[in-house]
Amino acid sequence: MEVFYYVVFGALAAIVAGLELGKSGKDRVATTSAFNSFKNNYVLVYSLMMSGDWLQGPYVYYLYSQYGFDKGDIGRLFIAGFGSSMLFGTIVGSLADKQGRKRACITYCISYILSCITKHSPEYRVLMIGRILGGIATSLLFSAFESWLVAEHNKRGFDPQWLSITFSKAIFLGNGLIAIVSGLFANLLAENLGFGPVAPFDAAACFLAIGMAVIMSSWSENYGDPSDSKDLMAQFKVAAKAIASGML
Template sequence: MEMFYYLVFGGLGAVVAALELSKTSKDRTNTSSAFNSFKNNYLLVYSLMMAGDWLQGPYVYYLYRQYGFGKGDIGQLFIAGFGSSMLFGTIVGSLADKQGRKRACVTYCIAYILSCITKHSPQYKILMLGRVLGGIATSLLFSAFESWLVAEHNKRGFEQQWLSITFSKAVFLGNGLVAIVAGLFGNLLVDTLSLGPVAPFDAASCFLAIGMAIILSSWTENYGDPSESKDLLTQFKGAAVAIASDEKIALLGAIQSLFEGSMYTFVFLWTPALSPNEEEIPHGFIFATFMLASMLGSSLASRLMARSSARVESYMQIVFAVSAASLLLPIVSNFLVTPSKVKSRSISLTGCIQLLGFCVFEACVGIFWPSIMKMRSQYIPEESRSTIMNFFRIPLNIFVCIVLYNVDAFPITIMFGMCSIFLFVACFLQRRLMVISDKPKTVDWASSKEKDTEAEPLNI
């Protein structure tokens, strides 16, 4: 394997270790033993769920190529996943609020296990079914678990600030350490043990089954809207009204869609970007390197959120600007160095520059997740949390589907350019969110005074 890969991985590992070991009392928060037990249970389950997801990530594109499908056909399979997430995501989110978040989390495990099983078939229709199931599961992963956590945290009376600890730890472990181990484990299964590209999907099924067993045995049920009389259409309308009537929620949804849309497009593009002439690259090891960079970002986020002087709404502007600049590197490097059309045995200078830029982007992803979770816990109403969170994913999935549908029509540099533009837009929207984030206090004071004035004749 290229020495460059080891140097990048080792350098990132050293920085993460230094950050974690250098934490002071200012970077830590004292919590109760009851909260620690609750937090550790959730982190165990979340880590298992993310292990099931991350084991598949590096090998989805590769598996489809092994089955003989071209980039266009693979793009359609990805579209099926994002399309099903868009079509069914809001429905399953509303069902989670109404029927229970614990049930929704169990449903995620079942749907994703079935999706993994379909990977054994080279038939296009069965793989398409697997993508549909995977899209439904993804909607639940990024809404039901967080909704259950926030509701259960509040129900047990823990301090609101402690949510940030769970969020940052979840990203550090689930989106960092577990993802690194999953990438290396997948590389072991596929390359070292030569079990084939479907082996990681079988391993993912095992982790999902273990996590489901823990959920069934240790989690209690909680709900969003306590009204049993509300049907799905009423829940949709309520969520839509909440988004339309509160600019902060609308801005948060737009920011999330722009960033995640760019992130998921990057997931599809990084493999062909680093192997433009279909060079053999260590997918699992590179993926583990990206996750180590994400781990670095989550470590920085935990420090920032532990200090009251650092506002999430403020520092996220910088994060979006840096992430936009990092995805411009493939364009800049291809402009400065003419891309080779010959298959190379080693990574090129352009590839090195791009890999470093991608690591910076992944570090921004690591900061984004706990930060957006904290903002969602502040701005989204509890009664329709899962529904609203899946509403946010509708424009995200539309954007990704459009990009993937036209994946053969535009060069990769154009795709990265579009992602960079969207991230710059997210930066400006984050600026707007910061400006209006303090306004509710003034508005609430004025409205309450108006109500008091209206009520005065009744008290005479």
């Protein structure tokens, strides 16, 4: 049933993204071969990263239940993941700007691969570590890649209007078609081929490893503007105040 929901959600996302893509199709502009190569490279990497994320979704709860944990234990695992993402998300942007967006994207791959590996263990503490790593990875997924794209697009001198082309392609594939295919592929591995609920996580790790190899071999590093650099603790305090005010 969870796989069904993922497929339906992915189908709806694909329809919405396709409609948005169709709108921009009327106003297509001429682009260069250098931009098209850059765009296709990013879309490939983003699709691989998203497939690594989408493959895991339908079987996280099911895997924990198969290990014999009750709803309370599973709930705490999920809270740890969301909490890790919330806390790390307040500083991930600053860290990526200072240490490099490419490094941040590679860190996403490593963190999520390690999180996938922990799914082979029925030990609660190991699974908790995996959830924390997964939360860190989620923060990086929805910040570092887009930051790298925007900075690299501008650094290479491409037309600013072309940026929307890359985003629309990435969203259509990564959050639309990939979501559908990943849900079906995860179900094929776990149910039809009988590899069990850990198989989708192994497949996710493989896709992430492939994506990391592409990043390491074809992406250049970029950083944030040093003039906008602020003390990390100061930024963390500002982020903590923003979170606290949003909860009131």
